Amino acid sequence: MARKILVVEDEAPIREMLCFVLEQNGYQATTAQDYDSAINALTEPYPDLVLLDWMLPGGSGIQVAKKMKQHELTRHIPIIMITARGEEEDKVRGLEVGADDYVTKPFSPKELMARIKAVIRRVAPTSLDEVIEVQGLKLDPVSHRVMASDHALDMGPTEFRLLHFFMTHPERVYSREQLLDHVWGTNVYVEDRTVDVHIRRLRKAISIAGHDRLVQTVRGSGYRFSAK
Amino acid sequence: MARKILVVEDEAPIREMLCFVLEQNGYQATTAQDYDSAINALTEPYPDLVLLDWMLPGGSGIQVAKKMKQHELTRHIPIIMITARGEEEDKVRGLEVGADDYVTKPFSPKELMARIKAVIRRVAPTSLDEVIEVQGLKLDPVSHRVMASDHALDMGPTEFRLLHFFMTHPERVYSREQLLDHVWGTNVYVEDRTVDVHIRRLRKAISIAGHDRLVQTVRGSGYRFSAK
DNA sequence: ACGTTTTCATAAAAATGTCATAAACTGCAG
DNA sequence: CTGCAGTTTATGACATTTTTATGAAAACGT
Numbered sequence: 001m002a003r004k005i006l007v008v009e010d011e012a013p014i015r016e017m018l019c020f021v022l023e024q025n026g027y028q029a030t031t032a033q034d035y036d037s038a039i040n041a042l043t044e045p046y047p048d049l050v051l052l053d054w055m056l057p058g059g060s061g062i063q064v065a066k067k068m069k070q071h072e073l074t075r076h077i078p079i080i081m082i083t084a085r086g087e088e089e090d091k092v093r094g095l096e097v098g099a100d101d102y103v104t105k106p107f108s109p110k111e112l113m114a115r116i117k118a119v120i121r122r123v124a125p126t127s128l129d130e131v132i133e134v135q136g137l138k139l140d141p142v143s144h145r146v147m148a149s150d151h152a153l154d155m156g157p158t159e160f161r162l163l164h165f166f167m168t169h170p171e172r173v174y175s176r177e178q179l180l181d182h183v184w185g186t187n188v189y190v191e192d193r194t195v196d197v198h199i200r201r202l203r204k205a206i207s208i209a210g211h212d213r214l215v216q217t218v219r220g221s222g223y224r225f226s227a228k
Numbered sequence: 229m230a231r232k233i234l235v236v237e238d239e240a241p242i243r244e245m246l247c248f249v250l251e252q253n254g255y256q257a258t259t260a261q262d263y264d265s266a267i268n269a270l271t272e273p274y275p276d277l278v279l280l281d282w283m284l285p286g287g288s289g290i291q292v293a294k295k296m297k298q299h300e301l302t303r304h305i306p307i308i309m310i311t312a313r314g315e316e317e318d319k320v321r322g323l324e325v326g327a328d329d330y331v332t333k334p335f336s337p338k339e340l341m342a343r344i345k346a347v348i349r350r351v352a353p354t355s356l357d358e359v360i361e362v363q364g365l366k367l368d369p370v371s372h373r374v375m376a377s378d379h380a381l382d383m384g385p386t387e388f389r390l391l392h393f394f395m396t397h398p399e400r401v402y403s404r405e406q407l408l409d410h411v412w413g414t415n416v417y418v419e420d421r422t423v424d425v426h427i428r429r430l431r432k433a434i435s436i437a438g439h440d441r442l443v444q445t446v447r448g449s450g451y452r453f454s455a456k
Numbered sequence: 457a458c459g460t461t462t463t464c465a466t467a468a469a470a471a472t473g474t475c476a477t478a479a480a481c482t483g484c485a486g
Numbered sequence: 487c488t489g490c491a492g493t494t495t496a497t498g499a500c501a502t503t504t505t506t507a508t509g510a511a512a513a514c515g516t
Contacts, residue, residue: 002298024294143454144401144446156471157448171508174501193495194473198484205360219481282489384460384498422462445469447505 002028003120006047008038008064009082009164010102014105018051027116038064040076044186049120052099053082065097071109078119082107112225115188132167134227137211140166148209158183158198164205166225175222190217199223230256231348231356234275236266236292236309238284238357242333249337255344266292270302274414277348280327281310285425299327306351310344322379352396361393361424362455365439367395373397376437382435386426387413390432394443403450427451 005027009015014033022029023120026222030047032038050068054061056169070072081102100119103112129141138147146153146163155163162183169182171175176195180188203212216224233255235241240261245256252397260266262284269275272361282289289309296302310332317329328347329342356370366375372383374391383391390411402410404420412418444452 024291026294026297142401142499143399143452144449145452145454145456147456150456158472190473193475196495198474200498204495214296217495234460262506296469387463418461419463424506445506 002026003048004028004030005116006032006038006050007054008032008041008050008056008061011053012169013017014053018112021112022116030213035063037225038186039067042068042071046051046073046077048077049123050077050079051082051116052079055084062097065066065099069098073186076123078123080115080119081164108111122126132164134170134214134225135165135211136209137167137206137214139164146195148211151208153205153208155202159202159205160203162198166223170225171228173218173221173224195223230254231276232256232258232273233344234266234269234278235256236258236260236269236278236284238262239322242281246340249340250344250361250388252337254343256298263291269296270296270299270305274302274305274311276305277344278307279344280307283312292299293327300406304351306347308347313364317425351431360392362395362398362442363439364437365395365442366436368394374434376434376439379436381433381436387430387433390426390430394451396456398453401449401452407450423451 005022007015007018007022007029009018009031012033013097015033019029019031026202029102032041033219038052038056042050050064052061052064064077065081068077068079069216078100079098081099082105084105084148100123101115103115119187131138131140131142133139139145141164142149146155146160165179165183174182176187176192179195180190180192184190199215199217203215206214214225216226216228218224233250235250235257237246237259238241238261241262243259247259248259258269260269266278266284270278278292280292282291284292285371290372293307293309296307296396298306298413306328309327310333312333328345328351331343359368359370361367364377367373369377369392372388374383375390382392390407390414393407393411397410404423407423408416408418408420427443427445431443434440442453442455444450444454
């Protein structure tokens with residue numbers, strides 16, 4: 001599956017050039033011209049990365065970055081800022097606000113792609129359809145299957161997504177709400193407690209080889225997937 | 229059945245030479261001179277391999293490769309790039325974009341054929357008309373027949389194609405839409421649910437020796453052919 | 457007209473969300 | 487340290503919804 005990249009840039013020619021380059025490189029690009037449309041584009045399906053022009057009319061790019069950092073669901077989307085040459089101060093402030101990297105106008109497509117790849121690799125080291133393995137528990141997104149020591153494990157679609165999410169985001173607590181957002185999708189009107197049930201079902205499904213201990217309860221906070 | 233190879237090369241003499249060599253070796257060659265005609269040729273019936281000249285007028289060969297990687301149906305077609313001598317950087321970029329191998333101009337027909345065979349063997353270890361066998365279930369594309377422990381199995385043409393596709397693409401989920409694309413062909417206006425019916429008929433046909441368990445339902449995703 | 461494919465209606469199966477209740481944990485008072 | 491009350495999580499059951507399986511009829515191509 002192609003990664004989605006949001007391009008926030010007011011100058012149409014540059015925007016189109018960026019899209020072209022991105023699409024040539026197998027990414028799926030969406031665009032925004034200003035603050036409002038950028039915020040508007042920051043919804044489901046969330047982009048995997050945002051290319052953000054520093055100088056935007058109406059509200060500068062940094063406002064977009066700040067807004068993103070305020071919301072739980074957009075907080076971790078990596079940002080690459082586009083700055084004009086020599087605006088050293090901007091770069092510093094950009095990185096302060098949480099930009100992951102920046103490119104200086106004008107830039108070569110090659111350089112841009114290199115930085116995008118680097119950032120994505122850093123943020124999401126696991127490819128979208130690669131087999132993930134933790135302590136003998138293997139999840140294969142391609143065959144859509146979970147195996148534990150040559151045993152195929154049976155579980156429902158939701159449990160599969162939940163496990164997938166956990167395995168790609170290990171060693172970190174997630175509240176029930178966060179899990180609902182990430183695994184169920186936003187704007188779902190499902191009760192928090194429902195997560196408990198699916199956690200139990202997931203544990204039961206992977207318990208044959210004792211992997212249920214990987215799904216850990218963090219009392220008062222939520223759940224964590226951990227090999228420790 | 230002969231493998232189809234698409235030759236994308238702007239210089240007519242080289243193109244003709246390539247076709248000649250390929251056909252001498254039992255392949256079926258189609259040609260394209262530029263980006264547009266290449267994209268145009270990348271449709272049904274899909275080639276089994278693309279020989280791609282790096283330097284193309286209008287849009288370089290790498291653009292063709294990138295475009296191919298963007299589309300589900302052409303993504304897995306192997307690519308051998310043709311590069312000029314010494315363009316080391318090109319080779320690197322070509323492999324980055326997903327080329328499987330490259331040959332350097334000028335090249336000997338012998339070398340070219342060796343690389344083609346190697347790539348095809350690597351990507352499609354099952355020859356087009358070789359008997360495929362999974363757990364005693366034998367499908368012979370030449371005689372167009374399916375056998376299970378010396379028993380000839382009866383099924384309709386669609387079931388046969390479906391089984392053939394499954395056996396050559398095991399251990400992977402396919403949605404109903406993908407199956408329609410691959411087994412029925414693209415641009416078919418057939419309902420998703422029709423797949424269910426043919427899955428059932430296929431299962432019934434191969435169930436005599438218990439092989440129906442190889443055709444597995446992946447709830448919410450589609451079907452999978454798996455020996456596990 | 458025949459064999460095959462597609463559609464449709466319905467049955468069956470699986471998954472989902474919710475609830476009630478049990479169990480586990482926490483802090484605090486005794 | 488112990489027991490209790492208040493919370494939080496685990497678990498089993500269940501009604502509902504969604505998805506798939508299946509039989510039969512209609513449509514299709516030859």
